[in-house]
Amino acid sequence: MTTPPSLRELARAWFDISTQSVGGGTSTLFMIRRILVDRHGWITLREFTEAWALCQLSPGIHLVAFAGLLGDRIWGVRGVLVSVAGLMVPAALITAVLTAGFGQIARHPLTIAALAGVAPVSGGMAIGLALTTAGSVMQRGRMVAIDVAVVAAACAVLLLNSSLTIAVIVVAGVFGALFLGRKRPTSSEAPTS
Amino acid sequence: MPEQVTLFLIFLKASALAVGGLASLPLLRADLVPQYINDAAIVQALAIGRLGPGPNGLYIVSLGYFVAGWTGALLALVGASLAPLVILPATVLARRWLLSHWFGGLVRGVALGTGGLLLATGASIVQAGGTQWWQLALVAATIATTVQGKLHPALMIGVGAVVGLGLGR
Numbered sequence: 001m002t003t004p005p006s007l008r009e010l011a012r013a014w015f016d017i018s019t020q021s022v023g024g025g026t027s028t029l030f031m032i033r034r035i036l037v038d039r040h041g042w043i044t045l046r047e048f049t050e051a052w053a054l055c056q057l058s059p060g061i062h063l064v065a066f067a068g069l070l071g072d073r074i075w076g077v078r079g080v081l082v083s084v085a086g087l088m089v090p091a092a093l094i095t096a097v098l099t100a101g102f103g104q105i106a107r108h109p110l111t112i113a114a115l116a117g118v119a120p121v122s123g124g125m126a127i128g129l130a131l132t133t134a135g136s137v138m139q140r141g142r143m144v145a146i147d148v149a150v151v152a153a154a155c156a157v158l159l160l161n162s163s164l165t166i167a168v169i170v171v172a173g174v175f176g177a178l179f180l181g182r183k184r185p186t187s188s189e190a191p192t193s
Numbered sequence: 194m195p196e197q198v199t200l201f202l203i204f205l206k207a208s209a210l211a212v213g214g215l216a217s218l219p220l221l222r223a224d225l226v227p228q229y230i231n232d233a234a235i236v237q238a239l240a241i242g243r244l245g246p247g248p249n250g251l252y253i254v255s256l257g258y259f260v261a262g263w264t265g266a267l268l269a270l271v272g273a274s275l276a277p278l279v280i281l282p283a284t285v286l287a288r289r290w291l292l293s294h295w296f297g298g299l300v301r302g303v304a305l306g307t308g309g310l311l312l313a314t315g316a317s318i319v320q321a322g323g324t325q326w327w328q329l330a331l332v333a334a335t336i337a338t339t340v341q342g343k344l345h346p347a348l349m350i351g352v353g354a355v356v357g358l359g360l361g362r
Binding site: 018019020021022026028054055056057058059060061062063064065068069072080084085087088089090091092094095096098099100102106109110112113114115116117118119120121122123124125126127128129130131132133134136137138147150151152153154155156157158159162163165166168169171172173174175176177178179180181182 | 208209210211212213214215216217218219220222223233235236237238239240241242243244245246247248249250251252254255258259263266270273274276277278279280281283284291293294295296297298299300301302303304305306307308309310311312313314315316317318319321322323327328329331332333334335336337338339340342345346347349350352353354355356357358360361362
């Protein structure tokens with residue numbers, strides 16, 4: 001590893017990642033690799049890959065856990081704060097401003113017409129990302145049938161009774177701990193050199 | 194309990210119990226619709242979240258804004274930023290535990306379960322937004338481009354808006 005950065009340099013790097021990666025997920029991941037590994041050398045490719053594998057085990061937004069793990073590696077606790085805030089705050093501010101701006105035009109008839117076309121796109125994105133997320137942890141070969149059954153069962157239960165979200169997650173977790181623990185989770189988004 | 198605390202706990206819980214950025218949506222929809230917002234706000238938050246930069250999971254900030262303005266956006270941001278950081282003490286205190294077969298299985302089970310929940314939520318959003326032929330065609334096209342992952346999401350949102358302006362009146 002080259003000379004560790006100052007906290008200001010680290011914050012600057014995460015600010016660039018936060019504001020320049022549009023579209024989320026993989027685009028943000030590659031931006032992080034390009035800036036922290038390739039450009040600055042603050043993190044080795046091996047550390048990068050290990051942290052990405054580890055953050056697949058975290059709840060919520062994996063990129064937040066990833067920023068926390070990398071920040072900790074580079075600068076300790078203060079690095080965690082600077083990295084997570086640097087990743088999240090600028091992008092969150094832009095998102096909130098966009099939402100506030102949308103409020104100004106929300107009741108216009110043209111907006112309402114446009115939203116009739118945006119609703120199916122939003123629904124399609126949720127379905128597409130559900131398939132991608134589930135697909136990234138699915139087993140290969142014959143065992144995939146069990147994974148597909150878990151996804152289908154969770155989907156069916158929620159369609160029948162919308163108040164069972166937490167029950168579905170608990171049952172799926174227990175089932176996973178008992179029967180799905182043959183190998184560690186992997187992600188199709190895992191960076192390869 | 195003050196309203197802000199309740200909202201913060203809703204955002205924190207949704208982020209803590211789901212694996213992956215958008216996986217918090219089914220939990221949030223269960224807690225927020227119809228008490229605080231309707232499905233139209235969910236649709237708008239998803240679209241705005243994908244238009245802005247950063248992780249996909251930032252739609253939660255837009256959702257927070259729809260629920261309670263700037264305070265809601267802040268509460269959502271803090272909840273979504275705190276939950277994943279549990280991985281830091283976990284890697285120090287329970288690394289062996291994290292790498293065990295059963296824990297890997299638990300995370301896989303939760304990821305598959307939340308994936309199924311998100312699938313159902315996506316279907317509900319589609320149904321609430323309307324199911325005319327051109328809307329279903331947009332759903333199919335968006336699923337295909339999202340899974341493929343090459344096309345910028347803002348492009349599909351733009352296409353949806355233009356088609357809506359042409360056919361949605």
